[in-house]
Amino acid sequence: MNGTHLQRSENNTVDESSRAARTHSNEGVPLIEARQISKTFGKGESATRALKHISLSVRSGEMVSIMGPSGCGKTTLLHLLAGIERADEGEVVIDGNPLQRMNDDKLSAFRLAHMGFVFQTYHLIPVLHALDNVALPLIGRGLSEKEAKARAHEALVQVGLADKAKRYPSELSGGQNQRVAIARALVGNPKVVWADEPTGALDSSTAEQVLGLLRKMNEQRRTTIVIVTHDPQIAGQTDRIVRMENGRIVSEQPGGGAADRA
Numbered sequence: 591m592n593g594t595h596l597q598r599s600e601n602n603t604v605d606e607s608s609r610a611a612r613t614h615s616n617e618g619v620p621l622i623e624a625r626q627i628s629k630t631f632g633k634g635e636s637a638t639r640a641l642k643h644i645s646l647s648v649r650s651g652e653m654v655s656i657m658g659p660s661g662c663g664k665t666t667l668l669h670l671l672a673g674i675e676r677a678d679e680g681e682v683v684i685d686g687n688p689l690q691r692m693n694d695d696k697l698s699a700f701r702l703a704h705m706g707f708v709f710q711t712y713h714l715i716p717v718l719h720a721l722d723n724v725a726l727p728l729i730g731r732g733l734s735e736k737e738a739k740a741r742a743h744e745a746l747v748q749v750g751l752a753d754k755a756k757r758y759p760s761e762l763s764g765g766q767n768q769r770v771a772i773a774r775a776l777v778g779n780p781k782v783v784w785a786d787e788p789t790g791a792l793d794s795s796t797a798e799q800v801l802g803l804l805r806k807m808n809e810q811r812r813t814t815i816v817i818v819t820h821d822p823q824i825a826g827q828t829d830r831i832v833r834m835e836n837g838r839i840v841s842e843q844p845g846g847g848a849a850d851r852a
């Protein structure tokens with residue numbers, strides 16, 4: 591990653607960051623590159639070849655969805671791209687950084703500095719209220735508690751939940767918890783946000799709201815977003831739909847998001 595750019599983004603307010611993002615010089619350049627990656631779980635007769643020589647390139651500022659039948663390898667692909675799991679073969683390069691050359695500590699630090707995550711089941715810490723959940727990645731990066739909380743508050747404003755800052759996950763609805771998770775994903779101004787079935791547990795109107803927030807993040811900050819989804823309505827609003835079957839990519843086609851931008 592370009593350290594100078596990143597530092598500048600971290601010091602910006604939300605409005606300044608979107609202005610900086612619009613003039614982002616890397617726009618359209620590949621940010622994520624997977625080259626011939628494969629992954630097998632287990633050994634011998636019980637082995638599952640989850641991914642078979644997948645190559646995929648995602649441009650900076652792009653919003654991409656990954657679709658396909660259950661068990662075809664979508665989550666595994668997301669985990670390999672994000673460095674949550676390692677490929678058996680091939681390589682993943684994020685903004686010029688080959689993930690497989692990093693040891694586990696470096697990889698964790700890289701994820702914390704440059705990536706945000708949104709999961710179907712939110713993955714919020716139950717004993718922390720919304721503000722502290724959102725502040726957590728910044729505390730992990732070494733920001734002071736005061737600074738982290740100030741930025742977390744801004745992020746909660748962005749997702750329309752400033753008034754719920756002191757609520758615990760158990761006191762919020764599914765949609766509200768997912769908005770807190772999105773605030774947590776965006777608070778550090780990451781280059782890329784990975785979202786695994788972010789609307790899978792939500793009703794359709796709440797799902798639309800959540801997708802709207804991801805799209806806003808993508809449009810205003812030019813955050814690159816990769817979404818795994820079963821929902822054609824969600825995928826249809828992204829720039830590109832990547833379809834998988836049986837551990838392979840079988841097609842790629844433009845989604846409605848690309849047309850909206852044109």
Ligand SMILES: Nc1ncnc2c1ncn2[C@@H]1O[C@H](COP(=O)(O)OP(=O)(O)OP(=O)(O)O)[C@@H](O)[C@H]1O
Pocket residue numbers: 631632638639640658659660661662663664665666667
């Ligand atoms: N940790 C694991 N150990 C063993 N097998 C695994 C593991 N993780 C995934 N698999 C297998 O790898 C294949 C791909 O799984 P993956 O979760 O990536 O599919 P998916 O397309 O995301 O499915 P779904 O849409 O149901 O979430 C499946 O056959 C799954 O059972």
